[in-house]
Amino acid sequence: RGAQPLYGLAPPLTDWPRPTVPDASQPIRAGRGDAQPISSYDSGPAGETPAQVRLRKNVCYVVLAVFLNEQDEVLLIQEAKKECRGSWYLPAGRMEPRETIVEALQREVKEEAGLQCEPLTLLSVEERGPSWIRFVFLARPTGMAPVDGSGILKTPKEADAESLQAGWYPRTSLPTPLRAHDILHLIELAAQGGIKMAVLRLLQECLTLHHLAVETKGLLGLQHLGKDQTDGICLNVLVTVAFRNPGIQNEPPKVRGENFFWWKVVEEDLQSQLLQRLQESSVVPINR
Numbered sequence: 402r403g404a405q406p407l408y409g410l411a412p413p414l415t416d417w418p419r420p421t422v423p424d425a426s427q428p429i430r431a432g433r434g435d436a437q438p439i440s441s442y443d444s445g446p447a448g449e450t451p452a453q454v455r456l457r458k459n460v461c462y463v464v465l466a467v468f469l470n471e472q473d474e475v476l477l478i479q480e481a482k483k484e485c486r487g488s489w490y491l492p493a494g495r496m497e498p499r500e501t502i503v504e505a506l507q508r509e510v511k512e513e514a515g516l517q518c519e520p521l522t523l524l525s526v527e528e529r530g531p532s533w534i535r536f537v538f539l540a541r542p543t544g545m546a547p548v549d550g551s552g553i554l555k556t557p558k559e560a561d562a563e564s565l566q567a568g569w570y571p572r573t574s575l576p577t578p579l580r581a582h583d584i585l586h587l588i589e590l591a592a593q594g595g596i597k598m599a600v601l602r603l604l605q606e607c608l609t610l611h612h613l614a615v616e617t618k619g620l621l622g623l624q625h626l627g628k629d630q631t632d633g634i635c636l637n638v639l640v641t642v643a644f645r646n647p648g649i650q651n652e653p654p655k656v657r658g659e660n661f662f663w664w665k666v667v668e669e670d671l672q673s674q675l676l677q678r679l680q681e682s683s684v685v686p687i688n689r
Contacts, residue, residue, distance in 0.1 A: 407666035407675060408653040410607070410642075412443050443660065444603035454633040456498045462634070463535040464506040465493035465584075467524065467591040468542065474569040475588055478513040478555070480580055481565050490580040491587065492567075493535075501627035502536055514567035515555035516542045524590050526620060526636065527688045531599075534634070536623075539591045586688075596687050600640050607661045608654050614643045619684030639675075639684050 445451060454460050468476035477489045494509035496502065503520055510518045518540045525537040555567040570576055572588060579585075597617045604615060622637040644650050653663045666672050678684055 406651065407672055408663040409666060410604075410656075410661055411664045412661055444599070444606055446602075456496055456632045459532060460632065461533045462496040462502070462505070462632075463493060463533070464496060464502060464509055465491055465535060465537045465587070466506055466510050466518065466520075466540040467491060467537065467587055468518070468540055469572070469588075469591055470569060472569075473572050473592075475572050475575065476514060476516075476567060477570055477576065478567045479565040481560065481562055485580045487565070488578045488580040489570075489576045491584045496627075498632065499628060502623075502625050504627070506536075506538055506540065510540065513555070513564040515553055515559065516567075518542050523620070523623060523685050525587060525686050525688050526596070526623075528596055537587050537590075590686075596636055596638055600638055604640075604642070607656050607658060608642065609657065612645055613654055614645050616641045617687065618679065618682070619686050621678065621684060623685075638687070639678060641679065 442451065452459055456462065466476075470476075476492065478492050480486060480488050480490055492510045492513045494505070494513070496505040497508075500508070506520055507518055510516055520538040520540045522539050523536065524539050527535040527537065554569075555564060557566045560566060568576075572592060600617055601615065604610060618639040618641060620636055621639050624635040624637075625633075642654060644654070656662060666675065
């Protein structure tokens with residue numbers, strides 16, 4: 402593939418900025434990029450007027466943390482909610498207005514497990530349409546002693562409405578019952594080191610897809626501000642588009658209409674970073 406030119410699909414902006422790819426040697430982090438207010442969009446559901454994004458009103462963002470220690474143990478919390486009281490789950494909860502994603506993660510972990518923490522990397526993004534998105538992080542405690550302000554693992558004596566207790570359990574022998582089994586693949590994803598509809602809709606508007614193979618690889622980056630009434634998020638998704646019967650094709654598929662054009666990647670450093678991400682699958686997976 403290295404001999405083939407790289408192209409990116411972009412709106413026809415006269416001041417189109419130079420695309421950048423996060424350093425492949427560094428984990429993709431939330432809240433570290435430069436987020437910008439979005440006043441318009443290039444593709445959306447037909448007949449729908451975009452509504453202002455508001456947490457707890459028309460959108461729900463959920464944060465979830467996976468902790469693994471050197472003994473291959475997982476941090477779990479015991480639920481206090483009436484409908485699942487006594488069951489076990491990973492620390493998780495809904496974001497509140499005016500929070501950043503990282504702030505929400507740290508608050509939920511402190512409330513449910515008693516610990517201060519920091520995210521290490523974004524493991525996965527799960528979505529059920531634009532109104533429900535869950536961000537899954539690999540995280541680590543920043544301390545275990547109460548004297549340094551980092552908190553202490555929650556015990557049954559500290560049980561409250563958030564959780565009954567928290568504890569470390571062997572990854573291969575988790576306590577039962579689990580609140581839901583959806584956390585099992587997330588724990589395995591963390592152990593390994595480790596939207597699509599919107600992408601397809603956009604491509605259908607500008608390309609003839611029946612002779613193309615489209616593959617959503619994953620996330621290159623995530624931007625979110627969470628302050629000053631800006632609840633929207635921007636996901637930088639890496640998608641490959643190729644001819645099903647390539648033959649000798651050195652040009653990208655023809656674009657329909659005038660809303661988009663192909664931007665050729667000519668800078669060698671950007672080419673090498675994108676090719677490395679593609680060859681090594683060095684992106685954050687998107688799951689449903």
